[in-house]
Amino acid sequence: xxxxxxxxxxxxxxxxxxxxxxxxxxxxxxxxxxxxxxxxxxxxxxxxxxxxxxxxxxxxxxxxxxxxxxxxxxxxxxxxxxxxxxxxxxxxxxxxxxxxxxxxxxxxxxxxxxxxxxxxxxxxxxxxxxxxxxxxxxxxxxxxxxxxxxxxxxxxxxxxxxxxxxxxxxxxxxxxxxxxxxxxxxxxxxxxxxxxxxxxxxxxxxxxxxxxxxxxxxxxxxxxxxxxxxxxxxxxxxxxxxxxxxxxxxxxxxxxxxxxxxxxxxxxxxxxxxxxxxxxxxxxxxxxxxxxxxxxxxxxxxxxxxxxxxxxxxxxxxxxxxxxxxxxxxxxxxxxxxxxxxxxxxxxxxxxxxxxxxxxxxxxxxxxxxxxxxxxxxxxxxxxxxxxxxxxxxxxxxxxxxxxxxxxxxxxxxxxxxxxxxxxxxxxxxxxxxxxxxxxxxxxxxxxxxxxxxxxxxxxxxxxxxxxxxxxxxxxx
Amino acid sequence: xxxxxxxxxxxxxxxxxxxxxxxxxxxxxxxxxxxxxxxxxxxxxxxxxxxxxxxxxxxxxxxxxxxxxxxxxxxxxxxxxxxxxxxxxxxxxxxxxxxx
Numbered sequence: 109x110x111x112x113x114x115x116x117x118x119x120x121x122x123x124x125x126x127x128x129x130x131x132x133x134x135x136x137x138x139x140x141x142x143x144x145x146x147x148x149x150x151x152x153x154x155x156x157x158x159x160x161x162x163x164x165x166x167x168x169x170x171x172x173x174x175x176x177x178x179x180x181x182x183x184x185x186x187x188x189x190x191x192x193x194x195x196x197x198x199x200x201x202x203x204x205x206x207x208x209x210x211x212x213x214x215x216x217x218x219x220x221x222x223x224x225x226x227x228x229x230x231x232x233x234x235x236x237x238x239x240x241x242x243x244x245x246x247x248x249x250x251x252x253x254x255x256x257x258x259x260x261x262x263x264x265x266x267x268x269x270x271x272x273x274x275x276x277x278x279x280x281x282x283x284x285x286x287x288x289x290x291x292x293x294x295x296x297x298x299x300x301x302x303x304x305x306x307x308x309x310x311x312x313x314x315x316x317x318x319x320x321x322x323x324x325x326x327x328x329x330x331x332x333x334x335x336x337x338x339x340x341x342x343x344x345x346x347x348x349x350x351x352x353x354x355x356x357x358x359x360x361x362x363x364x365x366x367x368x369x370x371x372x373x374x375x376x377x378x379x380x381x382x383x384x385x386x387x388x389x390x391x392x393x394x395x396x397x398x399x400x401x402x403x404x405x406x407x408x409x410x411x412x413x414x415x416x417x418x419x420x421x422x423x424x425x426x427x428x429x430x431x432x433x434x435x436x437x438x439x440x441x442x443x444x445x446x447x448x449x450x451x452x453x454x455x456x457x458x459x460x461x462x463x464x465x466x467x468x469x470x471x472x473x474x475x476x477x478x479x480x481x482x483x484x485x486x487x488x489x490x491x492x493x494x495x496x497x498x499x500x501x502x503x504x505x506x507x508x509x510x511x512x513x514x515x516x517x518x519x520x521x522x523x524x525x526x527x528x529x530x531x532x533x534x535x536x537x538x539x540x541x542x543x544x545x546x547x548x549x550x551x552x553x554x555x556x557x558x559x560x561x562x563x564x565x566x567x568x569x570x571x572x573x574x575x576x577x578x579x580x581x582x583x584x585x
Numbered sequence: 586x587x588x589x590x591x592x593x594x595x596x597x598x599x600x601x602x603x604x605x606x607x608x609x610x611x612x613x614x615x616x617x618x619x620x621x622x623x624x625x626x627x628x629x630x631x632x633x634x635x636x637x638x639x640x641x642x643x644x645x646x647x648x649x650x651x652x653x654x655x656x657x658x659x660x661x662x663x664x665x666x667x668x669x670x671x672x673x674x675x676x677x678x679x680x681x682x683x684x685x
Contacts, residue, residue, distance in 0.1 A: 232646050239653045246660050254671045260680040262664050267616055267677070270657055271607055274623030277650055278600050281627045281643075285593065285634035290642050334683045401683075
């Protein structure tokens with residue numbers, strides 16, 4: 109019984125999903141918002157549970173499962189992201205005709221996989237958790253079928269996701285061969301005495317490729333723009349925030365916990381990936397005229413900033429990563445919220461469609477502006493604090509060139525983030541768009557406003573979260 | 586008893602064949618089969634290493650990989666069927682409605 113406490117948040121997601129799958133059968137087609145409400149309750153309960161468990165540390169299930177501060181932080185983060193995505197889904201999915209019960213059930217299953225990653229203490233658990241998060245997402249990105257873009261997005265995500273899983277498993281097999289261990293702490297223990305270093309290094313590299321795909325790090329990012337663009341926007345919002353967080357925690361567990369003593373080998377690789385990802389993400393975003401596609405490239409760029417924290421390593425680097433994940437999630441959710449709100453019915457994804465939004469939808473224009481500023485990293489937003497922590501951690505360990513690339517690419521990113529703001533505030537709205545003075549108080553609006561407010565509050569008062577994150581990071585086991 | 590190296594080299598070859606096929610083939614079903622080959626190469630390596638270390642852990646891992654592969658097949662084939670219904674092709678080069 110005590111052991112179950114160690115996996116309580118992922119367990120709540122999984123059990124909630126199973127129960128909801130059956131309950132949903134009894135809910136008539138036109139009342140699926142009820143399913144959404146129940147899924148939101150499950151998600152909130154898991155997040156709350158993680159917060160109440162704060163400080164818990166230990167391992168169980170024959171060393172398959174462990175719990176520490178980072179695991180609980182991830183549980184809480186993905187739980188909150190789950191609630192907010194459901195908040196956005198009600199209106200958007202109804203407009204697109206995809207307000208189905210499965211949508212929310214699949215989301216809960218995916219969330220359980222994400223949460224489980226933080227609790228994984230064994231390569232086997234990590235593999236299962238990653239598949240548990242991915243497989244429902246393949247279906248979710250194709251849920252708007254028979255729309256071509258959604259089907260295409262699902263197909264591409266599936267093929268490349270499965271391809272990446274192949275690399276991950278083969279890498280795990282080689283690491284197992286080199287150490288004779290599957291548990292993360294066991295690998296860490298035998299790492300020093302291992303006689304087959306080449307096997308170990310190749311295995312680690314293959315795992316890096318596999319996980320690099322999942323977090324959309326260049327050069328394994330090719331799927332990201334198409335998948336993000338084609339998937340329903342609420343799914344994209346979910347993917348870009350929660351999946352990224354889970355992927356980075358997986359990297360942290362495999363490379364930080366298990367292969368920590370091999371850091372002199374993999375840290376340069378992380379630094380190189382980080383530099384490449386920042387450049388490709390930010391340069392790719394420059395030329396986009398489709399807002400969703402631009403946000404996809406922006407998501408790649410942010411994977412680069414986050415990799416910088418892992419390349420720097422140590423408490424300060426990891427702390428930067430764990431702080432930046434919610435900061436990025438808040439800004440990203442606010443951007444996608446504004447994007448889904450700005451149009452009724454068929455959404456127009458081109459940036460020019462947002463011209464004059466400050467006059468037609470002033471509230472949403474403000475949310476979008478805050479999101480862009482936070483993604484850009486302008487004070488006083490959370491994005492600024494997060495980037496500052498990441499760049500500082502890189503400089504502390506002597507990775508000055510990497511930090512310089514980070515700053516330069518951030519300057520470049522100003523062009524495409526600010527272009528959205530300029531379009532919204534200084535261009536005339538297209539003909540025939542109704543002007544809505546003030547926003548009706550809807551669930552959608554509340555969700556967007558909370559995400560934008562979180563971006564600012566975390567920027568002005570980051571100390572409580574930084575302290576909590578530091579405590580969490582020092583408890584990694 | 587055969588040396589583990591033989592199995593690992595064979596697994597590596599299978600993995601490479603799978604990876605190259607997945608990258609070069611344009612038919613979704615062929616790509617999917619190639620990915621399955623990659624997973625099975627990993628399975629072979631896991632079993633070989635489990636024998637080398639005289640443990641069951643590696644063999645246990647294989648069961649989970651097979652289960653996960655089965656669920657991936659279910660989702661993957663469903664997607665392929667769904668795409669085939671809407672455009673009568675399983676060629677991934679036909680999936681180009683998005684650009685940029």
